[in-house]
Structure formats: structure tokens, C-alpha cells
Amino acid sequence: MKRGTDARKRKSALRAPAEPFTVPAPSGARIRDRLRLSxxxxxxxxxxxxxxxxxxxxxxxxxxxxxxxxxxxxxxxxxxxxxxxxxxxxxxxxxxxxxxxxxxxxxxxxxxxxxxxxxxxxxxxxxxxxxxxxxxxxxxxxxxxxxxxxxxxxxxxxxxxxxxxxxxxxxxxxxxxxxxxxxxxVRHNLADTDLSESEWRKRWDAQRMFLTADGESGAPYGNYTITVDPADGAVALVLPEPLRHLANTPRGRYRISCAVSFNHRRDEWLDRVTANRAVRYDITYDAERGRWYLDASWSTASATLPTPAELAATGVRLLAVDLNADHLAACVIDAHGNPVGRPFTVPTHLIGTSSQRDGRLRAAITELINIAKANGCAGLAIEDLGFADARATGRETMGRGRRGKAFRRIVAGLPTARFRERLRGMAHHAGLVVVAVDPAYTSRWGAQHWKQPLQEQSKTTVVTGHHAAAVAIGRRALGHGTRRRPGVTAHDQRIVQRRATGQTVPRPRARGTASPPRTTGTPHQGIKTCRDRSDQLALFPVSQHRSGRQTAGPAGVPADLGRHR
Incomplete structure (x- = not known):
């Protein structure tokens, strides 16, 4: 009796997941071009x-x-x-x-x-x-x-x-x-690095320079301090008062000998500078590579994105993504919360320098966006991960010993903030919506309720617990329960092989009524499972046995002779 009481207490202690929300679109844009200076x-x-x-x-x-x-x-x-x-x-x-x-x-x-x-x-x-x-x-x-x-x-x-x-x-x-x-x-530990004192000094001075000019609406080309001419890409800046003797153009300005083009998002930049709208410019120096760059940034209008409830009401698909240390597990979820097709695995391999890691993360997100577009998805569903509490308490919450240390290393290596920011911007430019859900129990309930049905549906793909967690994430983003309702899918070979789950909420029907007869082209009402829309034309039941053999119907007639072609 005591064991049952403890179990009920543990069950009631499960916290209720928070409501999903739409990740807001980025509020600004930033582009970069290289300066080839004399x-x-x-x-x-x-x-x-x-x-x-x-x-x-x-x-x-x-x-x-x-x-x-x-x-x-x-x-x-x-x-x-x-x-x-x-x-x-x-x-x-x-x-x-x-x-x-x-x-x-x-x-x-x-x-x-x-x-x-x-x-x-x-x-x-x-x-x-x-x-x-x-x-x-x-x-x-x-x-x-x-x-x-x-x-x-x-x-x-x-x-x-x-x-x-x-x-x-x-x-x-x-x-x-x-x-x-x-x-x-690093300056106090140069012996442990490959830097000399002069190389360190060059990097230190480059980081402490200030060459940032805020934009100003109404100024020529959106910025008076640093001006970029859209016609020929000429860059000129206003010199400080004590350094006016360095000017090579009138009114105390210095014109740089090279030009910039801003190939990425050039049309947006041209729209702003030709209308004299504010554009901020930053000149930076990468001492490690010996390269100079010019960054242009501006604020964008806030876009009104649909809420998760509005997305679910329109009957759209979502690509649910589960973030892991070395890969992204994804699965397409339809409007009813059912997984569609086979799951996807996108490797990340976030190793190397910061620029290499960022490039590989961008490549993985690009592949996710391509998968979403190929499958007709209106957006992506992710977990609202932060790990702030877990990283703060460390061993107190994430275990001890070898397993705890390995798990803490995995958590520390997850690029949660970088992934969320990169995905938000890239998905918005691709016309996709990002929905964030509470990560509570997605891995546990996904593996418990969706791993086996998803494996039965995807015969040629090895389904992992991460793919099952992605299904739970997608269902929660569309407002469905994460756990499968008992009794929705009957234990029948034809139904189990047809689909992994039934409708989340079947339509109620008064007792004693019958559905009208359906013909070819009549949409499915969602209250019973069938193989396709034209199954009413079949003379005999169609077997779902996929071994390649034809199952004979009554009087020795093959069962697939009556199928509508």
C-alpha cells in the first residue's frame, strides 16, 4: 500500500508543460563585406x-x-x-x-x-x-x-x-x-600559446579600436559619419577634429581607396540607403587573418507571426526538430499530430574553430529548411532549451561519476542559444515559422509512446529515441497531447501497418446515425481507417501484408483484382 501511495505522489508531482509559443522574428539585419585596403x-x-x-x-x-x-x-x-x-x-x-x-x-x-x-x-x-x-x-x-x-x-x-x-x-x-x-x-601566459608579444599586441589593439557610426535618418545614404555610395560602393568617413590633417577629400573626410558591394541582402540595403534611412556601419579588423571588414546593420519592421493555435487551425504541417550534441533528429508532423513519412537525421559535427562551428551549424539549419519546404511544412517546432539551472548547479542535478560527467559534457556542448538565434533568422527569411515548446518529458514520453509505432511505419530507417522525441515536440507544438491515447489504434495488423496512430480527437456522432456513403473524391471524415479514398470500389478486402504474395479472396479470386487503378 505504501509503494502505491508513493507512486501516486510521484505521478502527481509531474509539472504541467507550458504552452507553446511562436518565436518572434529577428528585429534587425546585419551584412558584411571585406575591405581590401591600401x-x-x-x-x-x-x-x-x-x-x-x-x-x-x-x-x-x-x-x-x-x-x-x-x-x-x-x-x-x-x-x-x-x-x-x-x-x-x-x-x-x-x-x-x-x-x-x-x-x-x-x-x-x-x-x-x-x-x-x-x-x-x-x-x-x-x-x-x-x-x-x-x-x-x-x-x-x-x-x-x-x-x-x-x-x-x-x-x-x-x-x-x-x-x-x-x-x-x-x-x-x-x-x-x-x-x-x-x-x-593570454598576455600573462604567452609561453603556453603560439603567440609572440607583438602578435598579441596587434590583436589587443584591434579589439580596442572604436570605428562605429550610428545611422541617422535623413542623412546622405543613411549615415553621415561613415558613408557608402550605392552607385560605386565608395566608402568615406569623417575624421575626428584633431586628425583633420589626414583628410584627402573636402570637409575633413577621408575616402578609402577600395569599394564595397554587399552581395548578401543587397536589395534591402539599397532600399534603405537610396531612401536615406538610417544604416549603422562598423569597421573591424581581424588581426589573426589580417583582414578588414565593413558591417552594415539596420532595424527591420516587426512582423506579426501566427500563433500555434492559428497554425493548428489551418491544418498545416510542421517539421519537429530535436537538438542533440552531434546531430539533429527531425520528423514531419501533420495537422492531426501523426508522423508523416520517414524521420530525418542531420549531422552537425560542431568541432573546430568558432567560425567552423558556426558554418556547420548554418549548413545543418539550411538542410532542415530544405526538408521542411520539400515536405510542405509551414514551420519548424523546437524545444525551448536553456539549461541555465542545470549548468549552474552542475553535479547537484545532472548526476555524478562517469555517466554524470559525460552527460554534463553533452549539455555544455549543446549550442542551444546559437541554434535558436540562427534558426530564427534563417527560417524567417525562408518564410517559415518557428514554434518553441516546453521540453518537459518529450524524450521520455516520445520513447515510450512513439518509438515503436514510428519504427513500424519507417521500415528502412533506424528510428532512435531522438526521432520519437521529435514526434512529441511536434504534437505539443500543434496543441495535441504528447502521450498516445489508449485504444485509439486497435491491435489489428491492417490498421497497425496502415498508420502509426489514429486521429487525436475523433468527431462525435449521435447514436443510431450512419455515415453517408462515400464515393471517389469524397474527403475522408476521420472517424474510421481506410487505405485510400477509393477503397469503397474494392470488391474484396485488401490485405496489407507486404511480403509480396497475393492473398486470395473468396472462391480463390486474388484480392487485388478489385482494386481501383
């Missing part, structure tokens, strides 16, 4: 970027000293006035805007780190309150005294870090390393 151009850009970078770092330090204040009290006007004397009004506006954005981002990072530390401390404290080898209220104590002692020491370290973090948040002083903390750490 030696004189490189010299001028290094001087200008270094000059503006020094003043940008000084302004950021001043903003940090001001601390957490309302927006109207951050003294931006005074700081901009001081920067105008050493640059220009528009350069000063871009610098103060970037300083405010960097400060707010650093402050949000501090708040996220505090929340992570609090979750970890709470989890360890709960386990320390339980004796070793015991379980109280669903909380398991540590297995040995040695592990308990190590966790007590770990708790003290985390508590000290939290106290220091609280002081920094209260003072409003986040630590910001312009150029990157990782690159700054």
Missing part, C-alpha cells in the same frame, strides 16, 4: 580607431563611476559635450551610446551570475541538511562523509563569491575589460 588606408584607420578607442574607454570608465542611476541622470549630455571637442558630435553620440549599452549589459551579467550562485548555494544547502546516505522529502544526502566535507568547503567558497558580488551590484561597479578578459589573460 597601406595608406590601413595607417589612417589604425590612427583613427586608436584615437576614438582611447576616448571610448575613458567614457566607459566614467559611466561605471556614475553607477546605477536613472537614465536621465547618467550625465550623457555632459560626457558627449566633452567628447565632441576631441572627435565630432556624431562620433561622441556613438561613443556615449556604446558606453551605456556596455554598462547595462555588464550589469545584467552580474545579476545573472548572482541568480546562478543563489541556485547553486540553495541546492547544496538542501543536500547538506540531509544525513549521508539518507533521503528526506525527495532530497538525497551525499553518499560519503568525504563528499559532504568537500561540498561544505565548496559552499563556503560560493558564499564568499556571492557576498563579493552583492557588494559590486550594490555599488553599481561591474568589471569590464575592453578587448576581452580572455585575451587579457
Amino acid at each position: 597601406a595608406r588606408d590601413v595607417e589612417v584607420l589604425l590612427i583613427v580607431g586608436g584615437h576614438l578607442g582611447r576616448h571610448a574607454r575613458a567614457d566607459l570608465a566614467e559611466r561605471v563611476r556614475i553607477g546605477i542611476v536613472p537614465l536621465r541622470e547618467n550625465r550623457r549630455a555632459d560626457r558627449k559635450r566633452a567628447l565632441t571637442r576631441v572627435s565630432s558630435s556624431r562620433w561622441a553620440g556613438a561613443i556615449t551610446r556604446a558606453s551605456e549599452d556596455q554598462y547595462q549589459l555588464s550589469l545584467r551579467c552580474l545579476l545573472d551570475e548572482r541568480a546562478s550562485l543563489r541556485r547553486t548555494i540553495l541546492k547544496i544547502s538542501r543536500r547538506l541538511a540531509v544525513p549521508c546516505g539518507h533521503r528526506t522529502g525527495g532530497v538525497r544526502g551525499y553518499s560519503t562523509q568525504q563528499e559532504r566535507a568537500l561540498k561544505q568547503r565548496r559552499l563556503q567558497v560560493l558564499t564568499a563569491r556571492l557576498a563579493e558580488l552583492e557588494q559590486r551590484i550594490e555599488a553599481g561597479r561591474p568589471a569590464v575589460v575592453v578587448g576581452g578578459r580572455r585575451l587579457a589573460t
Whole structure:
């Protein structure tokens, strides 16, 4: 009796999954083209970027000293006035805007780190309150005294870090390393890298340059500070006041000898610059490759996307995708929640440098979009993965030993945020909608209810638990239950081989009524299973036995002679 009560408690403890939602479309666009500069151009850009970078770092330090204040009290006007004397009004506006954005981002990072530390401390404290080898209220104590002692020491370290973090948040002083903390750490460990001091200095100076010009509607070609002529692709920038002697064109401007074309999304860029709408430009230098780039970015109009309920009402298909460490498992789901065709596996192989990983991820998403279009899908369904709590608590929630370590390594390697952002932008440009669902129990219920039926439907494809999880994701995105309803699909060879599942919600019919006779071309009503729309023309029942033999009907007549061709 006690075992049954515990089982009922565990069953009632299952949390209700959140409602699916449509992932919003990207709110901006960014394109890039390479600048093939001359030696004189490189010299001028290094001087200008270094000059503006020094003043940008000084302004950021001043903003940090001001601390957490309302927006109207951050003294931006005074700081901009001081920067105008050493640059220009528009350069000063871009610098103060970037300083405010960097400060707010650093402050949000501090708040996220505090929340992570609090979750970890709470989890360890709960386990320390339980004796070793015991379980109280669903909380398991540590297995040995040695592990308990190590966790007590770990708790003290985390508590000290939290106290220091609280002081920094209260003072409003986040630590910001312009150029990157990782690159700054490399400077003290050059012996462990392949970099010389001069090579490191080149990368460090390239990261600390400031060559960003905010767009301005009504300005020539959408930007007065950095201007790109759409006719010939000529690039010119306004020089700061102390560097006007470097100008090679009138009004203190320097024209770069090369031109840009912006092949990707060129039509959108041309529409904006010809209408003098705001376009932001960033000039960056990749010291590792020795290449200069010009980035153009602008905001886009917010699009109204259909909700999951509206998608389900229109009877569209979705391509459900399950994200894994080394591949993407996908399956096409129709409007009734049934898997259609065979499942798909798209390898990712996210290894190598960051650019290689990003390129392989883009290639995998492109293949998903092609599969969705080939199967007539209106969008894609994914899990709303974050792993923020799991990564924060680590071993406390994701197991211990070899299996726990391997699982934590897999979770850390999943590109959840990068995959979501890349998929959102690429799917929107392809005309597809992305629906995110709660990931609760998709793998467990998918393997329990959909792996075997999906394997029976897909004879030539090896179905894994990830494909079954994709079916659960797609059904949840369309508003259907993840688990199969008992008794929907009868245990009959003809029905089981015909389809993996029945209709999710059959149409009710009053007792004593009969369906009207169907003819060829009459749509199926969804209340009984048939092989095709013309099965009423068959003289004898059609066998679904796929061994290649013809099953004889009554009086020795082959059963397939009456099929409509």
C-alpha cells in the first residue's frame, strides 16, 4: 500500500508543460563585406580607431563611476559635450551610446551570475541538511562523509563569491575589460600559446579600436559619419577634429581607396540607403587573418507571426526538430499530430574553430529548411532549451561519476542559444515559422509512446529515441497531447501497418446515425481507417501484408483484382 501511495505522489508531482509559443522574428539585419585596403588606408584607420578607442574607454570608465542611476541622470549630455571637442558630435553620440549599452549589459551579467550562485548555494544547502546516505522529502544526502566535507568547503567558497558580488551590484561597479578578459589573460601566459608579444599586441589593439557610426535618418545614404555610395560602393568617413590633417577629400573626410558591394541582402540595403534611412556601419579588423571588414546593420519592421493555435487551425504541417550534441533528429508532423513519412537525421559535427562551428551549424539549419519546404511544412517546432539551472548547479542535478560527467559534457556542448538565434533568422527569411515548446518529458514520453509505432511505419530507417522525441515536440507544438491515447489504434495488423496512430480527437456522432456513403473524391471524415479514398470500389478486402504474395479472396479470386487503378 505504501509503494502505491508513493507512486501516486510521484505521478502527481509531474509539472504541467507550458504552452507553446511562436518565436518572434529577428528585429534587425546585419551584412558584411571585406575591405581590401591600401597601406595608406590601413595607417589612417589604425590612427583613427586608436584615437576614438582611447576616448571610448575613458567614457566607459566614467559611466561605471556614475553607477546605477536613472537614465536621465547618467550625465550623457555632459560626457558627449566633452567628447565632441576631441572627435565630432556624431562620433561622441556613438561613443556615449556604446558606453551605456556596455554598462547595462555588464550589469545584467552580474545579476545573472548572482541568480546562478543563489541556485547553486540553495541546492547544496538542501543536500547538506540531509544525513549521508539518507533521503528526506525527495532530497538525497551525499553518499560519503568525504563528499559532504568537500561540498561544505565548496559552499563556503560560493558564499564568499556571492557576498563579493552583492557588494559590486550594490555599488553599481561591474568589471569590464575592453578587448576581452580572455585575451587579457593570454598576455600573462604567452609561453603556453603560439603567440609572440607583438602578435598579441596587434590583436589587443584591434579589439580596442572604436570605428562605429550610428545611422541617422535623413542623412546622405543613411549615415553621415561613415558613408557608402550605392552607385560605386565608395566608402568615406569623417575624421575626428584633431586628425583633420589626414583628410584627402573636402570637409575633413577621408575616402578609402577600395569599394564595397554587399552581395548578401543587397536589395534591402539599397532600399534603405537610396531612401536615406538610417544604416549603422562598423569597421573591424581581424588581426589573426589580417583582414578588414565593413558591417552594415539596420532595424527591420516587426512582423506579426501566427500563433500555434492559428497554425493548428489551418491544418498545416510542421517539421519537429530535436537538438542533440552531434546531430539533429527531425520528423514531419501533420495537422492531426501523426508522423508523416520517414524521420530525418542531420549531422552537425560542431568541432573546430568558432567560425567552423558556426558554418556547420548554418549548413545543418539550411538542410532542415530544405526538408521542411520539400515536405510542405509551414514551420519548424523546437524545444525551448536553456539549461541555465542545470549548468549552474552542475553535479547537484545532472548526476555524478562517469555517466554524470559525460552527460554534463553533452549539455555544455549543446549550442542551444546559437541554434535558436540562427534558426530564427534563417527560417524567417525562408518564410517559415518557428514554434518553441516546453521540453518537459518529450524524450521520455516520445520513447515510450512513439518509438515503436514510428519504427513500424519507417521500415528502412533506424528510428532512435531522438526521432520519437521529435514526434512529441511536434504534437505539443500543434496543441495535441504528447502521450498516445489508449485504444485509439486497435491491435489489428491492417490498421497497425496502415498508420502509426489514429486521429487525436475523433468527431462525435449521435447514436443510431450512419455515415453517408462515400464515393471517389469524397474527403475522408476521420472517424474510421481506410487505405485510400477509393477503397469503397474494392470488391474484396485488401490485405496489407507486404511480403509480396497475393492473398486470395473468396472462391480463390486474388484480392487485388478489385482494386481501383
